[in-house]
Amino acid sequence: MEFEQLIEYITGDPDEATTTAVLEWISASEENRKEFYRLKNIYALSQSGSRVTELRSDYFKVKEKLDFGSGESPVRWLKELLKYAAVIAFTLLSVYFIGQFRKNEIPREYVSAYHQLTVPLGQISEFIFADGTRVWLNSGTTLRFPDNPQDSLREVFLEGEAYFDVSKIKKRPFIVHTGPMDIRVLGTAFNVQCYPDMDKSETTLVEGSLEIQNHKQELLAMLKPGEQLKFSRSTLSRSLSRVDTAPYKAWRDGKLIFRDKSLGEIAGSLERWYNVRIIFSDEKIKNYRFTGTILKHKPFDQILQAIRLTTPIRYQIRVHAESSNEVTLYSRE
Amino acid sequence: MLDEINAELSVRLRNGDEKAFEIVFYSFYGPLVNFADEYLTDREASRNVVQTVFLKLWEKRADINKDYSLKAWLYSLTRNECISYIRHLKVSRKFAEKSREIMVRMQLNEEALHELDFNTIDLDTIEKIIRDTLETLPERCREVFILSRYDHLKNREIAGQLGITLKAVEGNITRALKIFQVKLKDYLPAGFILALLQ
Numbered sequence: 001m002e003f004e005q006l007i008e009y010i011t012g013d014p015d016e017a018t019t020t021a022v023l024e025w026i027s028a029s030e031e032n033r034k035e036f037y038r039l040k041n042i043y044a045l046s047q048s049g050s051r052v053t054e055l056r057s058d059y060f061k062v063k064e065k066l067d068f069g070s071g072e073s074p075v076r077w078l079k080e081l082l083k084y085a086a087v088i089a090f091t092l093l094s095v096y097f098i099g100q101f102r103k104n105e106i107p108r109e110y111v112s113a114y115h116q117l118t119v120p121l122g123q124i125s126e127f128i129f130a131d132g133t134r135v136w137l138n139s140g141t142t143l144r145f146p147d148n149p150q151d152s153l154r155e156v157f158l159e160g161e162a163y164f165d166v167s168k169i170k171k172r173p174f175i176v177h178t179g180p181m182d183i184r185v186l187g188t189a190f191n192v193q194c195y196p197d198m199d200k201s202e203t204t205l206v207e208g209s210l211e212i213q214n215h216k217q218e219l220l221a222m223l224k225p226g227e228q229l230k231f232s233r234s235t236l237s238r239s240l241s242r243v244d245t246a247p248y249k250a251w252r253d254g255k256l257i258f259r260d261k262s263l264g265e266i267a268g269s270l271e272r273w274y275n276v277r278i279i280f281s282d283e284k285i286k287n288y289r290f291t292g293t294i295l296k297h298k299p300f301d302q303i304l305q306a307i308r309l310t311t312p313i314r315y316q317i318r319v320h321a322e323s324s325n326e327v328t329l330y331s332r333e
Numbered sequence: 334m335l336d337e338i339n340a341e342l343s344v345r346l347r348n349g350d351e352k353a354f355e356i357v358f359y360s361f362y363g364p365l366v367n368f369a370d371e372y373l374t375d376r377e378a379s380r381n382v383v384q385t386v387f388l389k390l391w392e393k394r395a396d397i398n399k400d401y402s403l404k405a406w407l408y409s410l411t412r413n414e415c416i417s418y419i420r421h422l423k424v425s426r427k428f429a430e431k432s433r434e435i436m437v438r439m440q441l442n443e444e445a446l447h448e449l450d451f452n453t454i455d456l457d458t459i460e461k462i463i464r465d466t467l468e469t470l471p472e473r474c475r476e477v478f479i480l481s482r483y484d485h486l487k488n489r490e491i492a493g494q495l496g497i498t499l500k501a502v503e504g505n506i507t508r509a510l511k512i513f514q515v516k517l518k519d520y521l522p523a524g525f526i527l528a529l530l531q
Contacts, residue, residue, distance in 0.1 A: 004503070004504075007506060008507075011506055019434055034448070036441065038514070040371075041449055044368060044371035045368070045460075045463075047367050047482045047483070047485070055359065058380060058384060059359065059362070062358065062388060065388055066388065295468070297465055297468075
């Protein structure tokens with residue numbers, strides 16, 4: 001029997017010859033039989049997603065049969081819970097249920113009740129608003145929004161890095177407030193990086209259009225797709241340039257793409273992604289430039305190894321139980 | 334955080350919080366129905382089975398332990414319900430009318446279910462390994478696998494959508510499963526003994 005036939009039997013509609021061959025193989029030995037079970041189970045567990053069109057009606061079927069008493073108000077505890085909401089990277093349980101509520105137009109209070117999402121270092125999370133707007137939050141990011149959004153305005157407050165895919169709603173602009181400036185859009189996709197410990201903030205437009213204002217609501221810039229505005233907190237200077245938007249989208253999928261970036265520029269991202277502290281014993285090594293892609297699930301060691309192999313930089317790791325590990329980079333020369 | 338949500342939901346459920354039940358239902362109903370359907374190959378039966386699972390979850394809510402994964406518990410309940418469904422089916426008239434091929438298949442599926450012990454299987458790790466492994470598959474192979482397993486398209490539909498032959502679709506799924514088979518060796522070992530919960 002061919003392995004292909006076994007798979008065909010498990011996954012599809014096998015023909016008679018395949019069925020016969022597989023059943024013969026299964027009954028040939030206990031090992032074969034166990035291997036079949038294992039493959040069958042792997043196949044069953046590898047499916048995911050929730051394609052059940054009858055979700056809502058089935059819920060009411062179950063609910064009818066249960067003796068629900070009068071529980072406490074859902075809003076308060078969910079609000080408490082979501083205060084700590086730091087949804088673990090890629091594991092989207094909370095997004096999942098909020099997403100489900102949105103699709104099924106279930107209690108709006110869930111979506112408008114909470115007010116803060118915090119993503120710890122080393123993690124990424126994704127979130128869907130009631131209006132269908134999606135936002136991805138990078139490591140070390142906090143997003144706040146009002147308990148009761150006004151009808152005329154959708155607004156959020158961002159510290160850190162987030163990618164927004166905003167649903168277009170006529171006459172209801174979506175505003176992202178960041179430390180130094182406000183970003184105003186209708187329906188569009190863009191990335192914002194504004195960590196409080198960094199002087200420069202970056203707004204990169206992927207599609208649609210977007211306006212940037214200062215706090216006096218004076219227009220600072222209007223961006224076209226592929227344009228990036230850098231804004232300095234300290235000098236209030238700003239610069240507009242054209243960029244490749246790929247790196248600004250890729251982090252959502254766990255990829256960190258660098259195109260000719262200096263180690264000094266990269267360090268901040270690495271610190272947040274891997275929850276480490278990077279110390280340069282020599283300012284000069286900040287200037288080594290890198291181009292490449294880092295996959296988030298790869299261990300940090302591997303990245304250090306890659307740096308070590310391609311540059312004269314050496315490193316030393318100090319492990320701390322209570323706080324972030326420290327990596328000291330120094331030059332061999 | 335997930336652990337916190339899990340613990341919080343568990344506590345709420347145990348205290349009879351209807352909203353917690355609702356959240357758990359909306360989060361897990363779909364995946365559990367799809368899981369059951371892999372073994373029962375009967376959509377309506379799978380929905381009934383998982384509805385029973387949720388009725389039991391509510392009935393037995395006093396037994397919920399916040400330190401134990403709610404997800405594992407739900408999968409475990411679903412597994413047991415599937416086994417008992419197949420057992421009933423085997424002695425029913427409906428079953429006797431089915432072809433021998435289907436009877437054998439159901440029998441094998443029941444045995445496969447017996448091998449699944451959610452007390453020892455780490456679902457989250459398995460899911461993570463599958464996700465990570467998907468990343469390493471060749472583009473086409475990954476595409477086919479995602480359409481098949483995540484979007485639940487039939488092989489024929491995938492072939493149509495991607496403009497490739499049915500054989501190529503099957504080939505890619507086989508390829509992916511071969512890799513999973515190796516990667517998951519330690520997590521779904523062949524031949525470990527099961528305590529039946531019946």
